[in-house]
Amino acid sequence: MNDYLKTAGLSVGYDGKALIRDVALSVQRGKIVTLIGPNGSGKSTILKTVISQLPAIEGAVFLDGEDLRARSRRDTAKRMAIVMTARMDPELMTCRDVVSSGRYPYTGRLGVLRKEDKKIVEESLRQVDALDFADKPFQAISDGQRQRILLARALCQQPELIVLDEPTSYLDIRYKLELLSILKRMVREKNLAVLMSLHELDLAARVSDTVVCVAGDRIDKIGAPEEIFTREYIAKLYHMEPGKYDACFDTLEFVP
Amino acid sequence: MEKTRTIRTWGSFLLLLLLLFVFLIWNVLAGSVKLPVSEILEILRGRGDGTQSRILLQIRLPRLLSALILGGALSVSGYLLQTFFHNPIAGPFVLGISSGAKLCVSIVMILLLSRGLVSSSAVLIAAAFVGAMGSMGFVLAVSQKVKRMSMLVICGVMIGYICTAATDLLVTFADDSNIVNLHNWSMGSFSGMSWENVGTMAIVCGAALVLVFFLSKPIRAYQLGEVYAQNLGVPLKAFRAALILLSSVLSACVTAFAGPISFVGIAVPHLMKTLFHSAEPLIMLPACFLGGGVFCLFCDLIARTAFAPTEVSISSVTAIFGAPIVIYMMIHRKAA
Numbered sequence: 001m002n003d004y005l006k007t008a009g010l011s012v013g014y015d016g017k018a019l020i021r022d023v024a025l026s027v028q029r030g031k032i033v034t035l036i037g038p039n040g041s042g043k044s045t046i047l048k049t050v051i052s053q054l055p056a057i058e059g060a061v062f063l064d065g066e067d068l069r070a071r072s073r074r075d076t077a078k079r080m081a082i083v084m085t086a087r088m089d090p091e092l093m094t095c096r097d098v099v100s101s102g103r104y105p106y107t108g109r110l111g112v113l114r115k116e117d118k119k120i121v122e123e124s125l126r127q128v129d130a131l132d133f134a135d136k137p138f139q140a141i142s143d144g145q146r147q148r149i150l151l152a153r154a155l156c157q158q159p160e161l162i163v164l165d166e167p168t169s170y171l172d173i174r175y176k177l178e179l180l181s182i183l184k185r186m187v188r189e190k191n192l193a194v195l196m197s198l199h200e201l202d203l204a205a206r207v208s209d210t211v212v213c214v215a216g217d218r219i220d221k222i223g224a225p226e227e228i229f230t231r232e233y234i235a236k237l238y239h240m241e242p243g244k245y246d247a248c249f250d251t252l253e254f255v256p
Numbered sequence: 257m258e259k260t261r262t263i264r265t266w267g268s269f270l271l272l273l274l275l276l277f278v279f280l281i282w283n284v285l286a287g288s289v290k291l292p293v294s295e296i297l298e299i300l301r302g303r304g305d306g307t308q309s310r311i312l313l314q315i316r317l318p319r320l321l322s323a324l325i326l327g328g329a330l331s332v333s334g335y336l337l338q339t340f341f342h343n344p345i346a347g348p349f350v351l352g353i354s355s356g357a358k359l360c361v362s363i364v365m366i367l368l369l370s371r372g373l374v375s376s377s378a379v380l381i382a383a384a385f386v387g388a389m390g391s392m393g394f395v396l397a398v399s400q401k402v403k404r405m406s407m408l409v410i411c412g413v414m415i416g417y418i419c420t421a422a423t424d425l426l427v428t429f430a431d432d433s434n435i436v437n438l439h440n441w442s443m444g445s446f447s448g449m450s451w452e453n454v455g456t457m458a459i460v461c462g463a464a465l466v467l468v469f470f471l472s473k474p475i476r477a478y479q480l481g482e483v484y485a486q487n488l489g490v491p492l493k494a495f496r497a498a499l500i501l502l503s504s505v506l507s508a509c510v511t512a513f514a515g516p517i518s519f520v521g522i523a524v525p526h527l528m529k530t531l532f533h534s535a536e537p538l539i540m541l542p543a544c545f546l547g548g549g550v551f552c553l554f555c556d557l558i559a560r561t562a563f564a565p566t567e568v569s570i571s572s573v574t575a576i577f578g579a580p581i582v583i584y585m586m587i588h589r590k591a592a
Contacts, residue, residue, distance in 0.1 A: 051483075051487060053483055073489035076460075077489035082484070084483050086484075087481075088479075088481050088484065090479050090481075090535075091535045092529060092533060092534055092535040093535070098480070101480055104489060105488060106487050109473065110470070111473030111476055111538075123548055130539070135451065148295075186326055
């Protein structure tokens with residue numbers, strides 16, 4: 001099967017110093033790949049390198065078979081959209097304005113939206129069920145609504161790959177579920193490739209096709225959820241006594 | 257919703273144009289020599305008596321045009337800096353850019369005057385640009401080190417004081433009859449503009465403003481934050497450099513001709529955002545230009561006429577009207 005996103009010999013880190021070497025990720029279209037691991041283990045560093053926010057220390061990121069560095073910015077922007085944790089605080093923008101910014105790679109020199117752009121904006125708002133509050137100022141809506149708008153913004157970019165950094169943090173359980181089910185539906189409908197990091201192991205187990213375990217200085221293990229989410233392995237990855245994970249998993253159990 | 261927005265935008269532009277018209281006329285009419293409307297029409301038709309015609313054509317018209325152009329340039333420069341630093345109180349004066357430009361211009365003026373040369377506008381703009389970039393470079397270096405915006409503003413204010421002190425020293429110890437001009441200029445004033453000055457500033461500011469307008473699209477993306485802008489395809493380094501260069505050119509041009517003018521760069525963009533209820537660059541750039549022009553025409557009118565025949569420095573007037581707006585804005589933001 002074709003890998004839409006692939007990293008080869010990738011080392012990631014800050015200021016020229018590699019923190020994690022040999023990051024070998026591959027994400028296919030229609031699949032969700034999730035990074036898990038303790039706080040500070042380097043999940044965000046990997047994602048930031050994949051989206052070129054950080055330069056790769058070694059190796060390369062391939063998008064649809066071509067090195068990211070060889071692609072034009074506009075071309076990359078049409079293929080890859082992001083939902084990151086960096087706080088977005090746009091002055092005097094409505095939710096619709098924020099979503100509209102996803103049309104950037106498609107509009108002309110002054111960035112004026114054409115009719116078909118506006119249609120796609122409305123469509124994206126509908127997909128995340130945000131038409132009700134589309135005209136509200138982005139700074140005035142709840143965290144759960146914000147994440148949905150950011151997802152709509154990414155969808156509006158009509159990408160083939162979406163990279164999300166802990167999209168469910170700070171959301172209550174209902175919004176976590178809501179966001180991930182929208183994401184799952186979009187992956188199916190639009191044949192998207194998704195690479196994301198998640199804190200919630202129970203959610204990662206449910207939503208992912210492949211789980212990548214990041215352990216601070218290395219990728220410890222890559223596999224299907226049922227291979228990863230065993231009591232012993234998770235306890236080891238998170239440096240816990242084996243009993244605790246089980247308890248944790250049980251309390252987080254829910255019926256979607 | 258989209259409809260109300262459009263109405264608000266066009267209504268606000270109409271209001272600005274109306275105010276512009278009113279203050280243009282008022283500035284033509286008011287002054288120590290009264291020019292009645294009938295007389296002005298005569299002069300414009302090419303028939304009028306010598307003194308009054310000279311006052312209108314050689315003094316008032318160039319002066320009001322330069323207030324319009326430079327006021328507009330200053331507030332656009334402020335809007336760009338606010339976008340760059342993601343901070344509503346960034347501006348050419350607060351960050352010490354105007355004062356840096358002022359210091360450099362004074363040095364060049366004094367050097368040239370001491371050799372009996374009169375500096376041309378091009379030389380002055382170049383000197384102001386060098387000074388502006390100097391202050392800007394310092395502020396940028398500090399902003400790399402400290403991430404806190406308040407520190408950055410404090411640094412800017414300090415640079416401003418240092419440059420102003422150095423300028424005052426230079427002015428005090430420079431001995432030349434032309435120093436009176438230099439002193440007036442260093443306080444900030446739109447007086448004594450020639451048509452040649454107006455032409456030069458129109459070309460420089462006009463070119464910079466056109467370039468800025470073509471940055472509207474990346475500015476909009478940049479308002480979402482750097483990470484998102486980069487993902488959308490904005491070449492961050494080039495874009496940031498362009499933003500800094502253009503805002504420095506604009507504020508340097510203002511300082512070269514009219515000296516440092518305070519608060520316009522912060523107060524006007526804020527007023528415009530409130531009026532238009534938008535931060536969209538395609539709207540804000542023309543709005544800030546018009547708004548800055550109107551604000552400076554209004555302030556210059558007061559500077560000329562309030563205590564006539566004595567003229568007040570333009571910065572005193574802009575501070576009186578601009579500073580309360582900035583204070584109000586900061587309190588309002590804290591509360592929000």
